Amino acid sequence: MKTPVTGSFELIKNLNTACILNAIREKEPISRADIARKTGLTPATVSNITAELIDLGLIGETERGESNGGRKPVMLMIRPHVCYCGAVHISSNFIEVAVTDINATVVWSENRPLQRGIRPDEAIRLVIELLYKAQAFVPVGKKMVGIGICVHGLVQIEEGVMLFAPNLGWENVRIGDLIQTEFNLPVYVENDVRAMALAESWCGLARNAVDFVYLYIGTGIGGSIMFNNELYKGYGGFAGEFGHSTIEPDGPLCTCGNRGCLQAYASENTVFKNYCARKGITEEDLEYADVISLAKNGDEAALDEILKSVRYIGIEVGNIINAFSPSLIILNGNIVKLGNVVMIALDNEINAHVLKYTHSRTRIVFSRLSDRAPIRGAASCVIRDLFEYPRRFLQ
Numbered sequence: 001m002k003t004p005v006t007g008s009f010e011l012i013k014n015l016n017t018a019c020i021l022n023a024i025r026e027k028e029p030i031s032r033a034d035i036a037r038k039t040g041l042t043p044a045t046v047s048n049i050t051a052e053l054i055d056l057g058l059i060g061e062t063e064r065g066e067s068n069g070g071r072k073p074v075m076l077m078i079r080p081h082v083c084y085c086g087a088v089h090i091s092s093n094f095i096e097v098a099v100t101d102i103n104a105t106v107v108w109s110e111n112r113p114l115q116r117g118i119r120p121d122e123a124i125r126l127v128i129e130l131l132y133k134a135q136a137f138v139p140v141g142k143k144m145v146g147i148g149i150c151v152h153g154l155v156q157i158e159e160g161v162m163l164f165a166p167n168l169g170w171e172n173v174r175i176g177d178l179i180q181t182e183f184n185l186p187v188y189v190e191n192d193v194r195a196m197a198l199a200e201s202w203c204g205l206a207r208n209a210v211d212f213v214y215l216y217i218g219t220g221i222g223g224s225i226m227f228n229n230e231l232y233k234g235y236g237g238f239a240g241e242f243g244h245s246t247i248e249p250d251g252p253l254c255t256c257g258n259r260g261c262l263q264a265y266a267s268e269n270t271v272f273k274n275y276c277a278r279k280g281i282t283e284e285d286l287e288y289a290d291v292i293s294l295a296k297n298g299d300e301a302a303l304d305e306i307l308k309s310v311r312y313i314g315i316e317v318g319n320i321i322n323a324f325s326p327s328l329i330i331l332n333g334n335i336v337k338l339g340n341v342v343m344i345a346l347d348n349e350i351n352a353h354v355l356k357y358t359h360s361r362t363r364i365v366f367s368r369l370s371d372r373a374p375i376r377g378a379a380s381c382v383i384r385d386l387f388e389y390p391r392r393f394l395q
């Protein structure tokens, strides 16, 4: 739902602005001279644009930095509370709405469960109600400048449409238009796993990574590819569906209708069902989160079922390394809460499947954003645009 930039002068100015803002974000506090060195822009351009950004309130001058002999330079920093974002996460069983600053730090949030079979119009009414509540938590004198929404399933981001949300059974929900009409603010709709990857690049472990791959292990398994600082969507828009890589052609049936997908072997649902069957426990008496806690507390069957799933995840991570050779792969989901025991099993499996020499070049890490990744990702959709076109948001 972006407005195209018209005219080459405006385009260049916006590109230079984004360049300067990113330099500040990465290295703050930073002097004007260092911004010029880092970006390759002339000192005059840096001086003009930073003056304008100070007027807009997006950056501020701070204490003087270290001198190289002459006068100490004035340092510049982002002002994270210049304005605020609305953030919405629609998962398959709850809605979270939050207010964040422009570091995507949550200042207020509220969760509501989604009843099974809820209609899209009912859910959107709930989102609107919570967003009105959220606006009251924006500090006096400040504005909410945009709303980011991340949802599970297939999304048409340009039109802000939820094309298909399998777990909710929704199709063609024009959520972007509906929220935009209500609040008259820019609205961004993104797939939840892509939003999580964006959060990593904005405020997580991928802050300085230009290319990385993100893998989320939940009730489904999804992925996202960041290429050249942009989310790579592929020609059809569905890139990153690592959960549906075939592990075994004659394997168990997957929710997508195919057989033997990674998701059919390693999703939370699979681990949960296998554990319950192994222990003879009725599924209603337990939740997946309990299996993680049991594994942490020494239940061998729980840990064994989880590590079996990690084996399949490791095969896929190995495939990803062989295919993309990324500098960084970030994993998120409940299994990362088990830390080292999962990392060691994962590493062993990856080593067994990657080409010699390639694995050592790829860093594998567990996300530290944890359950906050989707909501911070939703906010990041707004903030990314704010940093590209600050005048549009703050003038």
Ligand SMILES: [Zn+2]
Residues within 6 Å of the ligand: 243, 244, 254, 255, 256, 257, 258, 261, 263, 264
């Ligand atoms: Zn599948």
